[in-house]
Amino acid sequence: xxxxxxxxxxxxxxxxxxxxxxxxxxxxxxxxxxxxxxxxxxxxxxxxxxxxxxxxxxxxxxxxxxxxxxxxxxxxxxxxxxxxxxxxxxxxxxxxxxxxxxxxxxxxxxxxxxxxxxxxxxxxxxxxxxxxxxxxxxxxxxxxxxxxxxxxxxxxxxxxxxxxxxxxxxxxxxxxxxxxxxxxxxxxxxxxxxxxxxxxxxxxxxxxxxxxxxxxxxxxxxxxxxxxxxxxxxxxxxxxxxxxxxxxxxxxxxxxxxxxxxxxxxxxxxxxxxxxxxxxxxxxxxxxxxxxxxxxxxxxxxxxxxxxxxxxxxxxxxxxxxxxxxxxxxxxxxxxxxxxxxxxxxxxxxxxxxxxxxxxxxxxxxxxxxxxxxxxxxxxxxxxxxxxxxxxxxxxxxxxxxxxxxxxxxxxxxxxxxxxxxxxxxxxxxxxxxxxxxxxxxxxxxxxxxxxxx
Numbered sequence: 001x002x003x004x005x006x007x008x009x010x011x012x013x014x015x016x017x018x019x020x021x022x023x024x025x026x027x028x029x030x031x032x033x034x035x036x037x038x039x040x041x042x043x044x045x046x047x048x049x050x051x052x053x054x055x056x057x058x059x060x061x062x063x064x065x066x067x068x069x070x071x072x073x074x075x076x077x078x079x080x081x082x083x084x085x086x087x088x089x090x091x092x093x094x095x096x097x098x099x100x101x102x103x104x105x106x107x108x109x110x111x112x113x114x115x116x117x118x119x120x121x122x123x124x125x126x127x128x129x130x131x132x133x134x135x136x137x138x139x140x141x142x143x144x145x146x147x148x149x150x151x152x153x154x155x156x157x158x159x160x161x162x163x164x165x166x167x168x169x170x171x172x173x174x175x176x177x178x179x180x181x182x183x184x185x186x187x188x189x190x191x192x193x194x195x196x197x198x199x200x201x202x203x204x205x206x207x208x209x210x211x212x213x214x215x216x217x218x219x220x221x222x223x224x225x226x227x228x229x230x231x232x233x234x235x236x237x238x239x240x241x242x243x244x245x246x247x248x249x250x251x252x253x254x255x256x257x258x259x260x261x262x263x264x265x266x267x268x269x270x271x272x273x274x275x276x277x278x279x280x281x282x283x284x285x286x287x288x289x290x291x292x293x294x295x296x297x298x299x300x301x302x303x304x305x306x307x308x309x310x311x312x313x314x315x316x317x318x319x320x321x322x323x324x325x326x327x328x329x330x331x332x333x334x335x336x337x338x339x340x341x342x343x344x345x346x347x348x349x350x351x352x353x354x355x356x357x358x359x360x361x362x363x364x365x366x367x368x369x370x371x372x373x374x375x376x377x378x379x380x381x382x383x384x385x386x387x388x389x390x391x392x393x394x395x396x397x398x399x400x401x402x403x404x405x406x407x408x409x410x411x412x413x414x415x416x417x418x419x420x421x422x423x424x425x426x427x428x429x430x431x432x433x434x435x436x437x438x439x440x441x442x443x444x445x446x447x448x449x450x451x452x453x454x
Contacts, residue, residue, distance in 0.1 A: 025050035028117035029132045033148035042155030047098040049117040054093025062098045073111035081118035109146035111137035133165035141215045157205035168213040245291035252298040259305045275304045307386035331389045338395040352402035359395035366392035
């Protein structure tokens, strides 16, 4: 086959001789649809998938026609398959060679089948003969809706498929039946909506049609194998994390209550009702050992109290504009102080990337809030400043939580961050194509408007 010859050439250019061969991959059938003249038809395609040790690259070749969304499907298939099998995607290369004899309409509907083939390639499994599927793939392993399934089912039946998998909820689809009519001096097209039961249609074609909701169901039916899925059990927050949070929660408990007492001297008692309720709830959570929840509640209380303090300061100021400028500068001083603490923490070596990332994101968010805040409503502006100030302070809180002594090289962090950025960009591109696929599906539903999909 032509695409196998290309794969052999591609592998010879990218891997050491003898490291892998085309026979190490998995061949999977794909179904798509294309425009032939004035009508839409299904088309049967071949794809070949190889996975090997590498650097996280995804190579996609479609011959002779290609679309960006098909490349996005392959990239997302590699990501989902890696998650499903527990391998490190950044430590493997993925090769997808797809023979596309006709200019197909879109590529997202190949995502689910490519994911199954990738899982099979990772595990050295074979696919069951006579099984094909259509469906998009999502990062959460779910299989999403597609269009033109009747045409794809016909193409599958013509190519010997005996089991055709479709997304859950699409057994009955609505299609548009267009008929051209003419009379003396006029020609018009009459469009009618028809509901097709794909299971019944499959029976007439000699194909069993079955719905699948996620990639694990599809893997079982297409390979005969099972992927073990680990279910989360016990506490979501680890014991070490709870132990680290306890002193922080205790400190914030004292600080929040002190701030409450300070504010009570400045404002009327009825203005403190919300803060008092939050503090009481926080104390309950603290006493029950729910330190993360307690910490979040103490933060919320301090935002309210800071806002009350600054509002009172603003009300007492003779020059209101100068008062707002002063509050804004105060927030920026806190932001800069938190940023300097982060830099000092990093100067010793990156010991906990997750903690540093959490701290940096909070400083960034605080700065963005201040820079984009409008001064049209002074009281609302003060609330935003108060929140930004406390958000910046939480960056310093996060730095107290790490206990790791392992230093992560800066270059490794940069490389991994770049890889995740690339993945995010690929998923975004795929999502845009996916939205178009879903929109085309929903447009055929009776009484469905485009905005209902969003």
